[in-house]
Amino acid sequence: MDRVTKIADRLAGVGGIVAVCLGGSRARGTHGPDSDFDLGLYYRPPLDTAALRLHAAELTGGTVDVTEPGGWGPWVDGGGWLTVDGEHIDWIYRDLDRVHRIWQQCQAGHFEVGTQAGHPLGVYSHAYAGEVAVGRILADPTGELAALRERIRTSYPRPLRDSLVANARWEAPFTLSIARKGVPRGDAFYIAGCLFRVVGLLAQALHAQAGCWVLNEKGAVQAAGQLPNAPADFAPRAHALFRALGATPEELATAIDDADRLAAEVLDNLSPG
Template structure:
């Protein structure tokens, strides 16, 4: 394996310099665990390119880094409108596309307490559209300038109820439709989703930003549901009892 040319301190500056030179890019930020200082030695590197106007992924491909570069909207559209999985100097590097017009829209919506929840891979409960605002709050800007918003009071007021309502409905549906048939897998899946929805509610009530679900249950104190899910068996009465107990735990944790 070839020796790495850049230290961990030098690498983000090297990458940001190359990304900042792409047409339409106005800012580059380092995100994820690397920005938060919670990374492991093998953690990947997450970057966001904030552009205004026409960004062309072909310009990113032309940098010559091996990997996969999606088109705009290539990750299913919505709030995550595409990006790239690359290898740079022997490290795994993710690049997310961030249209500044779209980011500014979601920032204004969050300040008004409005958001949507979209389906997205790797997010059991879905992803709130204010995730791009959460990124602004937690990312480390390496090139250009970006706002660093506080958690909006209106979002803190409205988001917890929206998330908790989804959790209640998720569990209620499972109790009515899955538990009576002894469908343990479906009940376990519903419990996992409801726990993540409740965790979003808990953290929103605290005014804490969420950018992924990796530590969501730990941050919200909901890991105690694990044994109940692990003990689920294809028995209708036992499943109903487990879902009722999970509903009690989540209800006690949920904001009033």
């Protein structure tokens, strides 16, 4: 960890970088010995990517593909994957002004879902605020990121909670109803996509109800199952939808019926939006 802190201190001196924050499982304390170190590089343009590439080469002893902003897509943004003496250290860009704007939108109850490689459910915009809330700041010379984190940690915005719960209330039943159109054709691909979407909506709503941030799809179902308003068997029932999906119309209809019952239980347990 001392090495990562030293790297963060040096990164904070690169042109455009305002702060560096440790994220992911390392920040949450749920990491294993082989977990990556995810470093969020909070910046304002122009970002000195030439200096970042030089620093990466010095750390790794070789050439590293450090992207320009936007090189990894509209939401993950960009960065680089480094291996330093056997440890995986990922640099992930975050436009700080964009994070501020999204936090303002969260307080007004607005969110969007963006298409992004590696995120089959899509990136929910409020994940940017969640990253700040759960992250561990390693370098923040001006104190700007720490001040933002304090505001985000103070309370989960009620308008955002209401929006996410209300969205699940209409979209989950609607998605299940249109999933049934694929049953006569045995369209397992389409139905699986609908079920995945519904489970994701329920996980988002459960987290919002509890005032907890969802950063991505990984582990979201298991975490949702541990929240106060979740059915006790939420996670195993959600996962079972995909193990038992089948291919015949009868099997597919049964899976949708199971998802319908699960969704109804979850939504009945949530406070009105």
